[in-house]
Amino acid sequence: MDPASWVPFADTRPTLEALRRRGVKMGVVSNVPRDLRPVFALHGMADLVDAFTHSFEVGAEKPDPAIFRAACRALGVAPAETLMVGDHPEADGGAAKAGLRVYILPAEMDGDVRGLGRVVELVEGSL
Numbered sequence: 859m860d861p862a863s864w865v866p867f868a869d870t871r872p873t874l875e876a877l878r879r880r881g882v883k884m885g886v887v888s889n890v891p892r893d894l895r896p897v898f899a900l901h902g903m904a905d906l907v908d909a910f911t912h913s914f915e916v917g918a919e920k921p922d923p924a925i926f927r928a929a930c931r932a933l934g935v936a937p938a939e940t941l942m943v944g945d946h947p948e949a950d951g952g953a954a955k956a957g958l959r960v961y962i963l964p965a966e967m968d969g970d971v972r973g974l975g976r977v978v979e980l981v982e983g984s985l
Contacts, residue, residue, distance in 0.1 A: 861896045861897040861899070861900040861901075862900065864897045864901075866901055866903070867974065869973070869974040869975060870903070870974060871901075871902075871903060871906075872974075872975075873974035873975060873977055873978060874903060874906040874907070875906065876978045877977070877978060877981060878906055880978075880981065880982070882981055883908045883909075883933045883934070883935055884906065884907050884908055884933075885907060885908055885909040885910065885911060885929045885932060885933050886898070886907055886909075886910045886911065887911045887920065887925055887926065887929045887942070888910070888911070888912050888913065889913045889919045889920050889949070890912070890913075891913075891914055893910070893912060894910055894912070895910055898910075908932075908933055909929065909932035909933050910932075911925060911928050911929035911932055913925055916928040920944075920946075920949040920950060920952055920953075921948060921949045921950070921951060921952020921953075921955070922952060923952060923953070923955040923956035924956075925952075926942060926952065926953040926955075926956035926958055927956045930956070930958070936957075937956050937957035937958045938957050938958075940953075940958045940959065941958065941959045941960070941961060941977070941980060941981065941984070942954075942958045942959070942960045942961070943961050943963065943974075943977050944960070944961075944962055944963065945962065945963045946962075947962050950962060961976070961977060961980055
């Protein structure tokens with residue numbers, strides 16, 4: 859994967875920064891067969907992510923609950939205290955079987971805005 863070929867949604871950075879200011883630990887869980895760290899680094903967002911959990915590194919892929927438990931261990935958080943944000947109901951919804959809360963992003967987008975602002979509201983409601 860060429861890191862330059864991946865373009866984050868317009869609301870990605872503001873959302874990650876807002877969560878960081880609130881002290882929220884954040885991780886990326888991915889089935890993509892490449893390391894996503896260079897992608898986040900290229901876009902200046904690597905420092906906003908505390909842990910990357912790749913299926914090829916842990917030997918399990920979404921929706922297997924094992925990958926979500928591995929992500930929680932990497933972050934040092936309990937599954938019950940973790941919100942999984944994803945865009946695929948079946949794959950990302952597997953986090954619920956590991957005990958995480960799950961928020962599936964809306965399928966409809968407003969231009970290049972993905973609807974990530976709702977994540978900040980959900981987190982604030984649980985702090």
